[in-house]
Amino acid sequence: MHACGHDMHMTCLLAYCELMISAREHWSGTLVLVFQPAEERGTGAQAMVDDGLYSPTRHAVPIPDVVFSGHVVPARTGHASMPEKLIDPIVMAASAVMRLQTLVSREVHPSEHAVVTVASFISGGKAENVVGDEAVIAVDIRANTQETRSRLGEGVRRVVEAESIASRAVKPPTIEQTRSFPVTVNDPAVTARVGKAFKLHFGAGEDSYVEDFLRLSFSEDFCILADAVGKPALLFAYGCTEPDKFDQAKREGMVDERIPGNHSALFAPAIFPTMQVGVDAYALSALAWLAGKRESDGEV
Secondary structure (H helix, E strand, C coil), X not given: CCCCCHHHHHHHHHHHHHHHHHCHHHECCECCCCCCCCCCCCCHHHHHHHCCCCCCCCCCCCCCCCEXXXXXXXXXXXXXXXXXXXXXXXXXXXXXXXXXXHHHHHHXXXXXXXXXXXXXXXXXXXXXXXXXXXXXXXXXXXXXXXXXXXXXXXXXXXXXXXXXXXXXXXXXXXXXXXXXXXXXXXXXXXXHHHHHHHHHHHCECCCCECCCCCCCCCCCCCXXXXXXXXXXXXXXXXXXXXXXXXXXXXXXXXXXXXXXXCXXXXXXXXXXXXXXXXXXXXXXXXXXXXXXXXXXXXXX
């Protein structure tokens, strides 16, 4: 079971569409709603662009003014009783894993936000007395600037290749980039414009609209939809926990322990007020650009 809130996103977007259509006389312009596939793997947005999302000869979606929203280490197999005749991929990869932990602490300025995580370690051996001929480690890199991310990527390559040489690997390591997408940065002008509408509607403060939010380290390919046509973008988030439950956990200093986060098997968004807040936020963000009496036929 995968729980990340996408069902709530889609439901809110559909309700928001109905709301905007019912109030068609109060706004003018073209509104485009995009339901993106494969968000979790970070491939959906680029696939849509490559498939001709904005191409006049394909889907011909109008260009918007604003958009809201592994390593393989080769070795030599052998029996555990004859370590001198084998090249141990487990030791090699383990050394690389430990060394990778120093990339952020020793190569990134303390004021920058960056994360390097070894998410999995798989060895080809399946018996306690036989060492396999390869080990696979999966590394996740996250940073708030493209420069830092590129530097960390080169650091990972340098460490893995150096450990391979030091361990006398039979051939260079195979380094494969499984996925990558741009850093998501909210456009200041768009943020200010939409933020003004959010403040007026939701109010400002810790329990309503929070403008100066902490930098987040999760990955998001949404910005590709804007970058593809050189337009600004804004990504906002809305809470989905039952208010009373969250308030109690907050008072007792137990938010992390009691409130399930995305991807937890216990993650279950409260239908209300989550849906109401989501629909309102989508409508407010669109109306910040489209508000005004309808003067001519437009499109939805």
